[in-house]
Amino acid sequence: MTLNPALSDVVFKNQWRDVFDGTVPDGWEPTLKVSVVTAAFNSKTLDLTLASLAAQDYPEELLEVIVIDDGSEPAVEIGKYAPKNTRLIRVHEELGEGWGRSNALRIGIEASDGDIIYWVDSDMILFSDNVREHAKWAHFIPEAATIGHKGFVEEWDFTPEQVFEEVRSGEIRKHHDLETLHRHWSLDIYEETDDLNASGGRNYSTHMGACATVTRSVYEQTFGQRPELKLGDDTEIAYQIWQRGAVFIPVQSAQTYHLGRATVQDKGREVAHFNDVHFAQRMPIPRYRRAATNRQWEVPFVTAVVKVDVDTAEMARRCVDMLLNQTESDLQVLLVGPWSTLETGRRRVLADAAVELHLLQEWYRCEGRVTMVEDDVDDVFPSPYRLDVPVTLGLGPSALNEIMRDVYGNDLGVVNYFPPEGVEQSEVLTIRPTHAYSRALRYASETVSPIEALDAVWGVEWRSSKELGLIDLRTAEPVKKITRGDSDLAMADLREQLALARQRIENVRNRAHANRKRAEIAEARAEALGIKRRVRNKVGRVARGLRRS
Incomplete structure (x- = not known):
């Protein structure tokens, strides 16, 4: 497919370097407003964070800071050293406003209006060009989600005035060499993935809220911060923005001091144990989190869509049953049909033209993995994959597993599967990644078709369906009772x-036993030969010595 000129600056997968490498044109100045959101609960370092923000070289009129006091005792007060456009919001738990970091950040983001949302923890000291180094990416990549570089400082005696003066002058950098401080685990991932260029976004967990940004246009397509999460909310919102097409970019030049040890240094096991359950429920990727099989999760790995009408209702039962019997069971089925048109009043039930739709509805009434919807929702966010299944096709039991091994395993974009022989070419089995679809929607227009946009952001391919065991349900033999x-x-x-x-x-056991015996005999022989060689070599050395004497 020839690339539409309108898509020349679109990032393919997460390969941000192909569009912008961080070098701004001569004379460039920012134009996008940045909203810094900081949640504080009994923070002893908030004044230092605000002082460092006050010393930023980003245009003052393009920077706002929202501090959310999450029930601190004593209550938070904004000190002398803070950015001009700083607002304080107090959260009142007793009034039902909730509690916790994620809840507070949600309130702060909703109160802000910047083009870029910047999460900053209240224990950070940002170097003078930090905001500028983060914000420049969004000016060139509309889906930019940046991650700053932090050094963990375990002892300090800074004052707000000192931080303000030293950040502004650059002297703050001389206190610690970031390369000598605790090495965060994310740096290893950056090395393995060419600074996330080769990650496809799957390493979204590196996008941590201590110092990370995203464009508001991406954030507003998500559900937002989850107030119910009390830990790990930054990882969960990172998953959401990935599914909404974010491009993750590590910005090593956006440097900070993190005042205190990393949580994982002291409580890594406890935090992981707590978070794994919440993460598994909401984030199907990475797959290892869902250790349990054959069960339902809040966010399914695959959402299958089957469209049905009066004429295909009887066939739909077999189509959906074959989906539910897949060896890959982490899926939800959306059964799209004219459910609101079904008569429920007095009627001759056997003569009802929609009797098969009634039976289909009853067949899945108690099936938790099947949801009946009136209209095709198209967008299955936050489920990472949508599978469109023609109602006329039945999938072999391992078909979905084969599809996901290819599509997920190779990080493919949209994949269409040729119908089996005898089936109309219009009846195509298609799988589509949500992260690709979300980004492509931003570029589809009167001059750019959706398929062109999808191809530009992740690729569109065709595959044979021979390995999927597809059957034509119109001609297939009925299931034998x-x-x-x-x-x-x-x-x-x-x-x-x-x-x-x-x-x-x-x-197999007998062969293994025989092989072990043979191995033992061979080992004994080898040992005996080794002894013989050592004795022979020793005798030879003695003989040679005698001859020399």
């Missing part, structure tokens, strides 16, 4: 297969 005799035969067949499997296992 099992009778008592069939059941007995099936059980006998299973017992025979089990006996054969046991025999194969026993054969």
Whole structure:
């Protein structure tokens, strides 16, 4: 597909270097407003953070700071050294306004109006060009989500006045060499992924709220900060902005001091144990978090969409049943149909033209993984993949597993699968990543088709469906009902297969035992030969010595 000129500056996957490498043109000056949001709860270092923000070289009229007092005792007061455009918001838990960092940040972000949202913890000292170094990326990449570089300082005696003066003069940098301080785990990921260029966004967990930004246009497409999360909220919002098309960029030049040890240095195990449960429920990626199988999660890995009408309702039952029987069980099915048109009053039920739709509705009434919707929602956010399944197709039991091994495993964009022989070419099985779709929507227009935009941001491909075991449900034999005799035969067949499997296992064990014996004999021989060689070599050395004598 030829690239549309309007898409020449679009970031492909997370390869930000191809669009902007961080070098601004001569004479460039920022134009985007930055909203710094800082949650404080009994913070002893907030005054130092505000003093460093007051000394930034970013244009004063383009910088606002929102401090959210999350119930501190005593209450937070803004000191002498703070940016001109600083506002203080108090959260009153007793009035039902909630509590916790994520809740406070949500309130602060909603009260702000900057083009760029900048999360800054209340224990950070930002060097003078920090805000500028973060903000410049959004001027060239509209989906930029930047991560700053922090050095963990364990002892300090700074005062607000000192921080203000030394940040402004640059002297603050001389206190510590960032390279000698605690090395954060994210730096290893940057090295492994070429500064996230090769990550496809999957390393979103490096986007931590101590010093990270995102453009408001991306953030506003998410659910926002989750007030119910009390730990790990920065990782969860990072997942959301990834699914909304964010481009993650480590900005090593945006430097800070983190006043205090990293939490993972002292409580890494406890934090991980607590967060893993909450993360697994909301974030299907990475896959290792969902150790349990064959169960439902708040956010499914795959959302399958099946469209049905009066004519295809009977076929839909088999189509959806085959989806629910996949070996990859982490999915939700949206069954799109004219449910509101179904008559529920007195009628001749057997003569009802929509009887099959009624039966379909009843068939899945108690199935938690099937949701009946009137209209195709198109957008399945925050589920990371949408699978469009024609109601005429049945998927083999391992089809979804094969699809995800290819698409997820190789970080592909939209993939279409050719229909099996005899099926109309319009009936295509398609899988689409939400992160690609979200970014592509930003560029689709009268001159840029959605498929062009999708191809530009993640790629569009066609694949054979031979390995998926697809069947045409219009011509497929009906599912055979099992009778008592069939059941007995099936059980006998299973017992025979089990006996054969046991025999194969026993054969493998016998071979392993024989191999171990052979290995022991070979090892003994080798040892004996080694002894012989050592004795022979020693005798030779003695003989040579005698001859020389």
